[in-house]
Structure formats: structure tokens, C-alpha cells
Amino acid sequence: MIQVEHLTKRYGSHTAVEDVSFEVRKGEILGFLGPNGAGKTTTMRILSGFFPATEGRAIVAGFDVFKQPLEVKRRLGYLPENPPLYGEMSVNSYLRFVANIKGVDRAQVGSRLEEVKIRCGLAEEGPRLIKQLSKGYKQRVGLAQALIHDPEILILDEPTIGLDPRQIIEVRELIKSLAGTHTVILSTHILPEVSMTCQRVIIINKGKIVAVDTPENLTGQLAGGETIELEIGGSVDNIVALLQEIPGVKSVSVGERKNDHNPVCVETEGAKNVRHLIAQKVIGSGLELYQLRTRSISLEEVFVQLTTEEEAKEEAVEGEGK
Amino acid sequence: MRNYLAIMTKELHNLFVSPIAYVLIGVFFALTGYFFYMILVNVIDFTMQQAFQAQQFGTSTPPFDASAAVMRGFFSVLSTLLLFLVPVMTMGVLAEEKKQGTIELLLTSPLTHLQLILGKYTALVVLLLVMLVPTMFNSLLLYFLSEPSPPLATLLVGYLGAFLLGGALLATGLFVSSLTENQIVAAVLTFGVFIILWVIDAAAGTGTTLTSETIRYLSILNHYDDFTKGVLDSQHLFFYLSFIFLGLFLTSVSLDSSNWRQ
Incomplete structure (x- = not known):
């Protein structure tokens, strides 16, 4: 489902990711583990099409991320490290906006909105302004945003950061429930999280892969x-x-x-x-x-x-x- | 089309939900109203003086089109106000998306740069229209109440000029906003660029060399003069439209290259 070959990203003289290659099978949950600054976010940003790599190739859902970015973006949900939210919008209008730009079928926007809200525990929060929500709820809205177009592939950058222990468990359950139907890459620097949610782990340090296994x-x-x-x-x-x-x-x-x-x-x-x-x-x-x-x-x-x-x-x- | 509309609607929502839009509109109305009144008073004073002098010395009054003078003065006030207010309109449009990280959502969605930039630009143009159209009340007052009234065509051409000038400034501001993630930096930079584009013809002097003619051509307000006189010249129309195109094009390039750099 995701195929990464010799990916390298340089910022000037600094190399953030160096010659990274890996594969993710359909329906698999892959954990990206590494200390802060190891290159997790950079790799995820490249895969989501936010910026191109300096070298290498990435095929997501059968499309080259650099050559057919729109096709990839249609099939991909992405939750950045800081959930990309507009504080002045209500949860409903924000999710509706995202549904529109992600190309959700017009007739299905309403039903997708309800489904995602229930899935992420936001059923009651629809009319509230995002800026009034707590950190945990903001994270949920971020997750809902990534799920709204029911993407085949999900890329989640530190999905449980800033949540309280109960919310962390809920989010992990949610991610686990996606296995099989969705391909998920999630990054974290919390180790137990990986053993709890992921089928395979990539350990990355200083931009290089040091281990890949269950x-x-x-x-x-x-x-x-x-x-x-x-x-x-x-x-x-x-x-x-x-x-x-x-x-x-x-x-x-x-x-x-x-x-x-x-x-x-x-x-x-x-x-x-x-x-x-x-x-x-x-x-x-x-x-x-x-x-x-x-x-x-x-x-x-x-x-x-x-x-x-x-x-x-x-x-x-x-x-x-x- | 749908993406474009979604971006535009969201942008309009953002603009009008923040107090900035209302402060802008309020300040703009207050100042245009005040200046319109001042110009009117000045022009009336001037004509009265002329008439008085003519009576005193038994000469005939020189021909003076008072309503046209008011309109010219008013349009020049509009252009100056736009130079000051447009940086505030555009400063946050892309800078804030970068700062809040929402640019990550936009750039990882199946959107083209064209849809994104045009959506945002259209929202800004709508705000510009919301500011400009009500000031037509002043001019219409003149149109209905003064004798002889200024021809309607003159008024409309003048407004077209103000609209095009505003559009060109907005495109420039949008580009500058794409360069930074700090709103204040964007506003100050935009204003600086406007000042340069405004006074650049002074640097050119009155020389007839190619350089000075070129520099004079770039002066953004030079092209506005004819509009305020009610003259519609395709040359100026072309200037503003290409200016807008350039601004939007540079914004797109900047979004691309910021992809590479970040």
C-alpha cells in the first residue's frame, strides 16, 4: 500500500531523513518510533505530500506522491503533530469545510460528518467553537478531520499527545479498530503505545532506520x-x-x-x-x-x-x- | 470549482468573524465620509471665491467643473486609503495559516494551488467590494443633487479604477503574506512595497530615457489618474490586470518554494 524507496530529505547542509526505505501492507498498522527530532515528522510530511523529498521515491495507494500528488491526497488522511484547526469555526462547520476540500461526495457530507463525530466522541460538540475545546477534544477534531473522507491510508503524527490516560486508551482503540480496512502509519515516542497498537515497528534515529520488525x-x-x-x-x-x-x-x-x-x-x-x-x-x-x-x-x-x-x-x- | 468555493467561503468566514474586517470597514467609511465632506466644502469655497472675484472685477468666471473636481479629489482619497488599509486586509491570509499549521491541512488536501489562491483572493475582493460599494452613496449624492451633475460614466470609471487598484494591491499583499508566518511582518512589508510603488515615479523624475519611462510605468498610482478623470484607457486596464496576475502567480511560486525549503 505504501512503498518508500531511498527517501532522503535535506535542509541545506542538515540531513533530516537519510536513505529511508520501507513498505507498509494493506490493512497494517505501522508504528514509527524514534526520539524527538529523529525524522518521523519529516517522513510523514513527505508521504502526505506536504513537501517533496530531496531524493527517492514514495508510492502511496499505487500513485507516486511527487508525480500524482492529488490522487494520493484524495486517498490519504493526515493528522499533523499540531492538529490543523481553525479556532473561530464550530466543529461542524470545520468538518464540513474539510469534507468539501477532501472531495467527499456532496450527498454524503452530512452522513460522513455524523459518523466521524460519533467515532471520535464528538457527537455533542458539533455546534461548539473549536477554540473553546480542551486539548483532548481538539485532538479528537484533528482525528475526525483525518477520517472524514474515509481514506484508505491514515498518517497520524503523535495522535495521543496531550491526551489524558482515558482519552489515550480511547484513541488507541479507535486506531486498532481501523486495522484491516485502513492502512495506518502512526508516529510516537511513547514505547508501550507501539506494542499496544502496532503490528510492525520502524525504529528511526537521526534520520536513519535502525530496525524494522514486529x-x-x-x-x-x-x-x-x-x-x-x-x-x-x-x-x-x-x-x-x-x-x-x-x-x-x-x-x-x-x-x-x-x-x-x-x-x-x-x-x-x-x-x-x-x-x-x-x-x-x-x-x-x-x-x-x-x-x-x-x-x-x-x-x-x-x-x-x-x-x-x-x-x-x-x-x-x-x-x-x- | 467546489474546492475553490469551499476555500472562499471559509476565508470569508474567517475575515468576517474576526474584528479586523469590521474595524477596517468602519475606519474606511468614517474617513471616506470625512474627506468627501472636506473636499466638498473646499471646492464650494473655491467656486464661491471665484464667483465673488469675478463679480468684483467684472470679469467672467473661468469655466470650472466643480462636481468633477470633487470626484477627482474623492477618488484620490480612496486610493490613498487603500494603500494604508490593504496591508491590514491581506496580512493574515496566508501568514496565519502558516503560523497555525493549518497550511498543512490545505497542502495535504486534494487542492490545486490555483484553487487555493483564487479562493483566498476572491474572498479578499469581496471584502474590498463591501468597503467600496457603500461609499458610492457619497458620489450618488453628488450625482443627484449637484448641478450640473457629473456624468454617471465618469463615476463608474472612477470606481472601476479604485476597484482595479485595490485588486492589484490585494494580489501584492497576498504574495507578501505568503512569504512569512508573522502577520505584522507581512503588513509592514506590504506597506513598504506599496510606498515604493507609490513614490517610484518621483525617483524617475521627468526624464525621457527608457529607464525613467519604465520606472514611471511601474508607479501604481500613475495608472489610476486617468480613471479618476473618467477616462477608460485599455493600457491602464492591462496594467492592473497584469499586476494582479503577477501577484497571484508569485504567490503560487512562493507556496511551491516554501514546500521545498521548510
């Missing part, structure tokens, strides 16, 4: 080994030495004793599963095993790891250059 794979792939947390009752003086005998165990650490339970943290390397061996060792030495679980590495850790790895590499390259 949220599950990303967390699994990077972990390399597991972190296993245990809770053991009784005296644990010897346990460290015992556990370290198990092949595949990298390190063992004992935490502070709480209610007669000792938290123990075991880090393993390699893909080999050693949990059963750990359990055997603990019980075999006469201790009580209350809990054994693997802590999966969170996207947050993946993200930090990926973005700092990149920096380390860059520094190394720069160092060699000198």
Missing part, C-alpha cells in the same frame, strides 16, 4: 539471553555458587531479603532454556522455590539499546576517520 520479534531478537527472576525461601548462602555451575548461566545476583523470601536474578546467555535446570538445583538443595519467571526485555530497553548502539558505532567510525 514488536515481539524486536524484543526477542535483541535479548540474546534471558533474565530469570526467582524467589527462594530459606538460606541462600550457597545458592549463588550452585546456580553458577549450570552451563549457560552468565551471572547470578541475590537481592535484599523480604518476608523470608530471597529474590534472585539469573542472567543466561544463548538460546538454550535452562529454567528447568535452575528449578532442579534449587529444590535439590532443599530450598523452597516460590517463583520462577522470565522477565522479557521491554521495548524501552530495545529502543535505548538500538539508539545508543547506533551512536557508539558512529563514534567508532568518526574515531577511525581521525
Whole structure:
């Protein structure tokens, strides 16, 4: 549905996006993850036809964004970082205006307006002036604006920014409900948001793509080994030495004793599963095993790891250059 | 067509929902009314004096078309007021869209630049008409009450001139507004451009070289003179229409290049 090939955007000597290529399949929700200033907004603006790229190609819904921009724009809903609202207009007249310029069939403007308002929780707000709405409601109007012409493709730049926790959940549900029928790209710097809403993630840093995968794979792939947390009752003086005998165990650490339970943290390397061996060792030495679980590495850790790895590499390259 | 109408309606809504339009219209009416009255009084004084002198010295009064003099004075006031007020009319039209980020909505909608620019320009022209048309009341007063009354054609040509001048200024202002995202900067820049276009013929002097003739040709008020005399010259018509075209064309180029730069 969306095909991006070697996209580069330069502002003078500054490169905002460098050689970015990716693909989004029909009905997929893709998350664009990166720190502020990584090039998320720039990429989205290029895809929405707001400005052209310096180099590269982007095909959206079968049309080249640079050669047939109007065809692309007809099929695309875009919510910029700051919702593009006219404060002096009422919600109804604003949405009607957007419906008109997006080319919604004249006879359907009324019904689209009602549908979008219900979908975005604006049913009661129709006659209110936009400038009187709270930040959360403004964001909803922005979302309604992107949905009004029922576009095949939605590009949402930080759709949950500025919302309270309940509204965030509502917006996420709304986005999830679009999956399958709509192709969605959303950007965010909130990591849990990606694992909650997206089927695939692109991690972008300093204008370059550092990883593309499903949220599950990303967390699994990077972990390399597991972190296993245990809770053991009784005296644990010897346990460290015992556990370290198990092949595949990298390190063992004992935490502070709480209610007669000792938290123990075991880090393993390699893909080999050693949990059963750990359990055997603990019980075999006469201790009580209350809990054994693997802590999966969170996207947050993946993200930090990926973005700092990149920096380390860059520094190394720069160092060699000198 | 539908896109164009949507943009125009939205723009008119924006213009008339803000106090700027009403302040503009109010100031414009007050000043045109005041100046019309002042000119009328001056011209009447002048003719009375002439008549008095003629009586005293037993000479005949030189021929003097009082109503034409009033109209010329009035049209020149209109043009000066437009130079001052048009920058305020156009300052926000594109600058504010940029500042508020709504330009992102417009430029990612299936709109052509032509629809966008013409929509906005038409809304401005409507505001110009709302300002100009009621001042015709003054002139009609003259038309119905003075003896001899100025020919209706003269009045209409004069108004056509004011309308074309206003249109050219609006197109220039629209272009300047597309260059910045600050309304005040847009207004000051526009006003600066108008002043240059206004006084440029002074720089040219009275020389007959090609340069000075060209510079004089560019002076935006030179072309207005004939209209105030009731003379309709296709040369001036062409000047204003090409000026409008140039302004709108430059606006389109500016929207394009700001796409590249941002």
C-alpha cells in the first residue's frame, strides 16, 4: 500500500531523513518510533505530500506522491503533530469545510460528518467553537478531520499527545479498530503505545532506520539471553555458587531479603532454556522455590539499546576517520 | 470549482468573524465620509471665491467643473486609503495559516494551488467590494443633487479604477503574506512595497530615457489618474490586470518554494 524507496530529505547542509526505505501492507498498522527530532515528522510530511523529498521515491495507494500528488491526497488522511484547526469555526462547520476540500461526495457530507463525530466522541460538540475545546477534544477534531473522507491510508503524527490516560486508551482503540480496512502509519515516542497498537515497528534515529520488525520479534531478537527472576525461601548462602555451575548461566545476583523470601536474578546467555535446570538445583538443595519467571526485555530497553548502539558505532567510525 | 468555493467561503468566514474586517470597514467609511465632506466644502469655497472675484472685477468666471473636481479629489482619497488599509486586509491570509499549521491541512488536501489562491483572493475582493460599494452613496449624492451633475460614466470609471487598484494591491499583499508566518511582518512589508510603488515615479523624475519611462510605468498610482478623470484607457486596464496576475502567480511560486525549503 505504501512503498518508500531511498527517501532522503535535506535542509541545506542538515540531513533530516537519510536513505529511508520501507513498505507498509494493506490493512497494517505501522508504528514509527524514534526520539524527538529523529525524522518521523519529516517522513510523514513527505508521504502526505506536504513537501517533496530531496531524493527517492514514495508510492502511496499505487500513485507516486511527487508525480500524482492529488490522487494520493484524495486517498490519504493526515493528522499533523499540531492538529490543523481553525479556532473561530464550530466543529461542524470545520468538518464540513474539510469534507468539501477532501472531495467527499456532496450527498454524503452530512452522513460522513455524523459518523466521524460519533467515532471520535464528538457527537455533542458539533455546534461548539473549536477554540473553546480542551486539548483532548481538539485532538479528537484533528482525528475526525483525518477520517472524514474515509481514506484508505491514515498518517497520524503523535495522535495521543496531550491526551489524558482515558482519552489515550480511547484513541488507541479507535486506531486498532481501523486495522484491516485502513492502512495506518502512526508516529510516537511513547514505547508501550507501539506494542499496544502496532503490528510492525520502524525504529528511526537521526534520520536513519535502525530496525524494522514486529514488536515481539524486536524484543526477542535483541535479548540474546534471558533474565530469570526467582524467589527462594530459606538460606541462600550457597545458592549463588550452585546456580553458577549450570552451563549457560552468565551471572547470578541475590537481592535484599523480604518476608523470608530471597529474590534472585539469573542472567543466561544463548538460546538454550535452562529454567528447568535452575528449578532442579534449587529444590535439590532443599530450598523452597516460590517463583520462577522470565522477565522479557521491554521495548524501552530495545529502543535505548538500538539508539545508543547506533551512536557508539558512529563514534567508532568518526574515531577511525581521525 | 467546489474546492475553490469551499476555500472562499471559509476565508470569508474567517475575515468576517474576526474584528479586523469590521474595524477596517468602519475606519474606511468614517474617513471616506470625512474627506468627501472636506473636499466638498473646499471646492464650494473655491467656486464661491471665484464667483465673488469675478463679480468684483467684472470679469467672467473661468469655466470650472466643480462636481468633477470633487470626484477627482474623492477618488484620490480612496486610493490613498487603500494603500494604508490593504496591508491590514491581506496580512493574515496566508501568514496565519502558516503560523497555525493549518497550511498543512490545505497542502495535504486534494487542492490545486490555483484553487487555493483564487479562493483566498476572491474572498479578499469581496471584502474590498463591501468597503467600496457603500461609499458610492457619497458620489450618488453628488450625482443627484449637484448641478450640473457629473456624468454617471465618469463615476463608474472612477470606481472601476479604485476597484482595479485595490485588486492589484490585494494580489501584492497576498504574495507578501505568503512569504512569512508573522502577520505584522507581512503588513509592514506590504506597506513598504506599496510606498515604493507609490513614490517610484518621483525617483524617475521627468526624464525621457527608457529607464525613467519604465520606472514611471511601474508607479501604481500613475495608472489610476486617468480613471479618476473618467477616462477608460485599455493600457491602464492591462496594467492592473497584469499586476494582479503577477501577484497571484508569485504567490503560487512562493507556496511551491516554501514546500521545498521548510
